[in-house]
Amino acid sequence: MERMTDLNRIVDDEYCGQILKENYSEPLKKRVSYCIESFRAFAETGNPAIPYIAAWQEEDKKIVWYEFVSRPFWELLGCRPREAAEKFRNSVVCRNIYKYFDIDTGIRKEIISRRELDGARKQLRGEGKASGTIEAVYKLCLEKNGAIWLKDQATVEIHERDGICLSLGCLTIVTKEMEAEDELEKHRSHLKELVQQRTVELTDTNLKLKQEIEERKRAEESLRQSYDKLQKTMDEIIQAMSMTVEVRDPYTAGHQRRATELAMAIAGEMGLSDHRIKGIQMAGLIHDMGKISVPAEILSKPGKLSNAEFQLIKNHPRIAYEILKEIEFPWPVDDIVFQHHERMDGSGYPLGLMGEETLLESRILSVADVVETVTSHRPYRPGLGIEKALEEISFHRGVLYDPDVVDACLRLFAGKIFTFNAGFPRE
Numbered sequence: 001m002e003r004m005t006d007l008n009r010i011v012d013d014e015y016c017g018q019i020l021k022e023n024y025s026e027p028l029k030k031r032v033s034y035c036i037e038s039f040r041a042f043a044e045t046g047n048p049a050i051p052y053i054a055a056w057q058e059e060d061k062k063i064v065w066y067e068f069v070s071r072p073f074w075e076l077l078g079c080r081p082r083e084a085a086e087k088f089r090n091s092v093v094c095r096n097i098y099k100y101f102d103i104d105t106g107i108r109k110e111i112i113s114r115r116e117l118d119g120a121r122k123q124l125r126g127e128g129k130a131s132g133t134i135e136a137v138y139k140l141c142l143e144k145n146g147a148i149w150l151k152d153q154a155t156v157e158i159h160e161r162d163g164i165c166l167s168l169g170c171l172t173i174v175t176k177e178m179e180a181e182d183e184l185e186k187h188r189s190h191l192k193e194l195v196q197q198r199t200v201e202l203t204d205t206n207l208k209l210k211q212e213i214e215e216r217k218r219a220e221e222s223l224r225q226s227y228d229k230l231q232k233t234m235d236e237i238i239q240a241m242s243m244t245v246e247v248r249d250p251y252t253a254g255h256q257r258r259a260t261e262l263a264m265a266i267a268g269e270m271g272l273s274d275h276r277i278k279g280i281q282m283a284g285l286i287h288d289m290g291k292i293s294v295p296a297e298i299l300s301k302p303g304k305l306s307n308a309e310f311q312l313i314k315n316h317p318r319i320a321y322e323i324l325k326e327i328e329f330p331w332p333v334d335d336i337v338f339q340h341h342e343r344m345d346g347s348g349y350p351l352g353l354m355g356e357e358t359l360l361e362s363r364i365l366s367v368a369d370v371v372e373t374v375t376s377h378r379p380y381r382p383g384l385g386i387e388k389a390l391e392e393i394s395f396h397r398g399v400l401y402d403p404d405v406v407d408a409c410l411r412l413f414a415g416k417i418f419t420f421n422a423g424f425p426r427e
Contacts, residue, residue, distance in 0.1 A: 010036050016081035017067030019055060019164065028162045035168060036068045043070035050076070054085070054154075054167040064089075073171065078144040091140040093147070096178075132156050134167060137174065149178040151297075177297070188292060199327050206328065255372060258420055260284030262409070263368035265418045267361075269408040279331025280361050287337050287365060289323065290316030314349045317341055332359060340365045343400040363402040367393055367409055370401070375420065386413065386420075 010033045039051040053068040069084045079087040134154040154169025267277045324334035339362035342348035374389035397406040412418040
């Protein structure tokens with residue numbers, strides 16, 4: 001009697017399903033009623049995730065209905081709860097999924113259009129049943145809200161006795177993230193064109209400069225102006241690349257600039273020439289540009305990365321190197337960036353180089369990168385502060401990090417010569 005009272009309480013005006021009203025087994029009804037109560041309680045917490053419970057019969061995977069949809073869901077769709085399944089199905093423009101293949105191929109985005117999706121629903125639900133999970137991103141076109149993106153994450157349960165599959169999931173609005181990814185694609189295309197154009201200009205201008213030096217030694221002022229033009233062009237390329245990375249990864253916006261300021265300060269403390277410090281500046285401002293190949297969801301993921309996701313992140317110095325090696329810089333910018341995650345004991349990546357097998361500039365950038373990263377906020381943790389950062393490099397001095405570089409960095413902060421707010425006062 002108590003069970004029937006609970007069931008009647010659940011089957012109210014907002015119940016949009018059919019399992020609790022029809023001749024299905026008691027265990028299935030009990031499971032559905034429990035999930036509905038739990039999802040209703042979750043929806044009332046104000047969490048931005050939108051919970052739902054979908055169901056379908058195994059013998060007919062084309063027909064899907066909702067046992068539960070939270071109010072934000074059907075209000076977003078602009079329909080009544082019982083109309084949510086059909087409204088969602090008719091509003092989908094495309095479905096995106098990301099599949100990891102291997103370290104070279106990386107993560108590949110697969111897009112299924114509305115027309116393809118209509119013919120593949122049975123197959124997709126079969127895949128969900130086999131894997132036990134569903135994870136995809138849908139683009140919807142709604143009359144009320146226009147185009148929106150919803151990320152779907154669900155667990156699939158199979159109830160063989162009743163021939164029913166349940167999808168217990170949450171939808172998250174990720175419109176800004178997906179629009180940012182589309183914008184990034186435009187930036188990448190523009191950047192590629194810019195790099196190719198500037199590389200041709202640099203090569204051509206450099207050749208002309210060499211000819212003028214040999215033929216006209218008295219034209220020093222003209223050569224100086226030409227050099228300034230080259231420097232300006234390179235600065236523009238570096239700035240364009242740096243902006244592209246920050247658009248791609250807003251959570252670490254400013255990281256490259258702050259790490260570069262510290263790296264230049266360390267180099268100055270160690271007595272490096274202005275020319276080498278300029279090379280560190282060029283490399284530092286784009287040392288994370290290889291992350292343009294990593295999907296936005298991974299860069300902004302608040303939790304722990306999977307092994308496949310971390311392997312993709314670890315490949316970003318190689319991606320940056322492949323781009324930068326085609327540009328003729330007056331400094332080894334490509335190698336500095338390629339080596340900035342190597343460590344003194346060979347435990348770094350991507351090549352596992354040891355000690356002085358790496359450039360001094362890379363070892364300087366490595367320490368600056370670690371100090372800034374530990375100090376600042378990240379999606380997966382709050383900032384730990386400068387004291388924790390200095391403890392990290394001190395503890396691993398000579399093991400992971402160059403001891404001379406660590407000592408120079410510690411002197412800067414101990415003497416208050418450098419702070420991240422004020423930068424490094426250079427003469």
